[in-house]
Amino acid sequence: xxxxxxxxxxxxxxxxAWFEEVALEPLGNGHIHQTYLLHSDSNPQERFVLQKINGQxxxxxxxxxxxxxxxxxxxxxNTYYCANYRVPELVSTRxxxxxxxxxxxxxxxxxxxxxxxxxxxxxxxPTNRQQIRAAARAFGGYQSAIxxxxxxxxxxxxxxxxxxxxxxxxxDMAVAQSKASExxxxxxxxxxxxxxxxxPKRLLESNAVIHGDCKINNLLFxxxxxxxxxxxxxxxxxVGHWAxxxxxxxxxxxxxxGGFDEHDYQACLDGFxxxxxxxxxxxxxxxxxxxxxxxxxxxxxxxxxxxxxLSGDRYFKVSNHGTNLQRAxxxxxxxxxxxxxxxxxxxxxxxxxx
Numbered sequence: 001x002x003x004x005x006x007x008x009x010x011x012x013x014x015x016x017a018w019f020e021e022v023a024l025e026p027l028g029n030g031h032i033h034q035t036y037l038l039h040s041d042s043n044p045q046e047r048f049v050l051q052k053i054n055g056q057x058x059x060x061x062x063x064x065x066x067x068x069x070x071x072x073x074x075x076x077x078n079t080y081y082c083a084n085y086r087v088p089e090l091v092s093t094r095x096x097x098x099x100x101x102x103x104x105x106x107x108x109x110x111x112x113x114x115x116x117x118x119x120x121x122x123x124x125x126p127t128n129r130q131q132i133r134a135a136a137r138a139f140g141g142y143q144s145a146i147x148x149x150x151x152x153x154x155x156x157x158x159x160x161x162x163x164x165x166x167x168x169x170x171x172d173m174a175v176a177q178s179k180a181s182e183x184x185x186x187x188x189x190x191x192x193x194x195x196x197x198x199x200p201k202r203l204l205e206s207n208a209v210i211h212g213d214c215k216i217n218n219l220l221f222x223x224x225x226x227x228x229x230x231x232x233x234x235x236x237x238x239v240g241h242w243a244x245x246x247x248x249x250x251x252x253x254x255x256x257x258g259g260f261d262e263h264d265y266q267a268c269l270d271g272f273x274x275x276x277x278x279x280x281x282x283x284x285x286x287x288x289x290x291x292x293x294x295x296x297x298x299x300x301x302x303x304x305x306x307x308x309x310l311s312g313d314r315y316f317k318v319s320n321h322g323t324n325l326q327r328a329x330x331x332x333x334x335x336x337x338x339x340x341x342x343x344x345x346x347x348x349x350x351x352x353x354x
């Protein structure tokens with residue numbers, strides 16, 4: 001895949017903040033940041049990941065990067081975490097800054113550089129339950145490590161992120177402002193949202209510092225796919241409910257593997273609680289949170305896709321209008337599976353915690 005000449009020129013200009021001469025190639029297929037694999041001509045064996053931070057999603061870049069540095073410090077200060085996982089390495093510019101600003105056609109764009117984790121790969125979808133358990137253990141360990149952060153020091157990097165009330169309000173506005181033809185096509189799923197607006201108060205509460213984006217592809221495994229090397233994508237660390245991380249992980253695993261599977265769920269449970277390493281006093285509420293969180297996150301993501309579809313695809317990148325509606329339908333289908341299998345999930349959680 002060739003870089004567009006204009007994109008390549010912008011990336012090469014940004015890379016000058018770190019190196020005199022570089023070689024670039026596109027990396028990954030993320031929907032938020034533009035990402036490139038980079039190495040300097042002076043040392044071709046040493047590779048890096050150059051990212052253009054999406055300023056439309058992250059409006060306060062200095063606050064985001066300041067928080068990222070705090071997260072990296074918390075991870076590096078946790079003995080257990082460092083013994084088991086690599087902390088992502090943010091590379092300072094030649095001026096000693098955590099990011100640089102490059103002017104382009106009257107707009108300023110922020111860029112940052114990470115050291116590339118060699119001999120790593122993503123496992124999406126995971127091919128076995130050993131990978132699922134390892135993934136869950138890594139995210140649980142990550143959540144435990146960043147508990148050292150003071151919640152008062154965290155900023156809201158994306159306003160309203162993972163806030164169900166915020167998303168329902170945006171949905172109501174989108175429905176009210178959409179064309180009748182749009183709402184008619186989406187009417188079955190609009191009705192589904194209206195039927196499922198009420199969630200347990202305890203699941204809406206914030207009680208921990210969380211990763212905030214626990215998808216299976218935000219982990220780097222070793223080349224054998226046997227163990228997790230590093231947890232990546234640190235942009236959405238926030239104060240939220242600890243079970244949201246677990247719920248989003250199992251949602252992403254189930255989606256990538258074609259639907260709900262009770263043994264996959266058990267592997268997620270076992271790994272996450274082992275990694276988190278905390279003894280919970282309220283086992284009953286713990287069980288219910290573990291049962292309800294996957295459906296909560298699947299419904300929330302479906303709601304976000306549906307809202308974006310009705311709003312004209314402003315947030316999630318799409319090639320064709322209708323893609324976000326299809327994404328919403330898929331997540332609502334997953335939500336229905338989770339709801340219909342709650343008794344199986346509850347039995348599994350109770351057995352593990354009993």
